[in-house]
Amino acid sequence: MSDLAFLSLSEASARLRAGKLSPVTLTEALLDRIQRLNPRFHAFIRVTPDLAMAAARQAERDIKGGTWRGALHGIPFGLKDIIDWSGLPTTAHSKVLAENIATADAAVSQRLKAAGGVFMGKLATHEFAIGGPSFDLPWPPAVNPWGGRHFPGGSSSGSGVALALGLLPAALGTDTGGSVRNPASMCGIVGMKPTYGLVSRRGVFPLANSLDHVGPMTRTVRDNALLLQLIAGYDGDDPGSAEVPIPDYGAGLEAGIKGLSIGLVRHFYTEDFSAHPEQVAALDQAAQVLGELGAEVREMRLPPLEQYATTTRIIIRCEAFAIHRQWLATRPEAYGDLARQRILDGAVVSAADYIDALRLRARLTRQTLAAFADFDVVLTASNMDPACLIDDAEACARLYPRQARQPFNVTGQPALAMPAGFTADGLPLSLQLIGHPFQEAMVYRVAAAYERATTWTERHPLGL
């Protein structure tokens, strides 16, 4: 069983294509595991076994009949529950939308369905992707399997937990201020926030339209590239969608990084924040590993993290309040405390401050892209700390802003979080790699080289 639970997407795909593994067997095994472990870790808020088994049987018939739809054919996957799947509720983990049945698939759901994927259900999130971890919602928050009582990060918390726990080999999350990369960092998996506009947001409940991204979450870098390949592409029904060519994201994974120029933004985690000593050591060690692999690693500086955080917080709160204003006016009690607080914050920000935040965003983007000009990829922290206990509200609130992900929501650049080691207590540590706009392939190339040189993505929580 553990063999199938932690089989990577690419390994499972190869076995399915070769007829050495049945999609039905794989799906049944993961459904059994979900039934056993989800009551403790709450990764899913809705499991769809009937849909999953029907898709698995169809995939089995197709593959046996010689029809091969590609890397996701017959592979189980899950969706953060702000992404529409026609006929199912999209709740955003909130009482407010508990009865909200999607009438159409999101663009990304359409793409994964067409690719022959086996949809397994809806995954836990922070309420409306903004308030969590919360214990006053209709569903409990997802719990990190590393440590067993820890915060898994958010807001794509169920996606991170399902992957770390071996319930799924692939999931989608969303990232407005770091919500793919935070659970990836805390759960020891790989999460990519692609360039703004690369992946359609149609059918995804917005948090803040100008900062929202959909991104792939997997256990390995190769799997992440495969999943992005399936969801990237222009969508005329998403006003933010970019009409750009889609390269083969897996093509450079084996190319190595000799001769590449990598920037190291060390001040984010040593000056702007003083990161946990084990996290600092992991990042410095990662820089050394990349150097030993033949890259030229040099320190660089970006504007202070606080400037990115200020513009992000103002924009998210204002755009979120505009979305929620009617519900807050009529049903304020339907929100959990955390989400209500964060969304209410936008009710009292002045229009002039919002406009200035947009000016600051443009300025920071110019400055950041200029600083990137000398580098192929940039390395920095994702989180400043390993996970805290999930029921320690004070620690969760203190650690949540201690991060370096928001800069790349502000600039829209591709940014990937992946494991960079473990604490002495066995909790995941992480790093973040950032690329030029639409250069996800280069980010994957560096991430794959680092992954090969280390063993972090091969580790899984023990005894589960």
Next chain:
Amino acid sequence: MEKADLTRIAAEAGLTRLSDQHLEQLQRSLAAARELADKLPKDLHWSEELSLTFRLARPTGHKP
């Protein structure tokens, strides 16, 4: 801040059904908004373009 003032501010934002607990949250929001406004750089100038700019789609198939 007095409850009456918070109720008025909430009403101006269209929020007329907030409980006392929600009004306490709104009071914290006011403090957070002031803190964020103070952190905005003071040298932002009107000549700096916003990150969101209205942009018409490229015309398709139209020839003058």
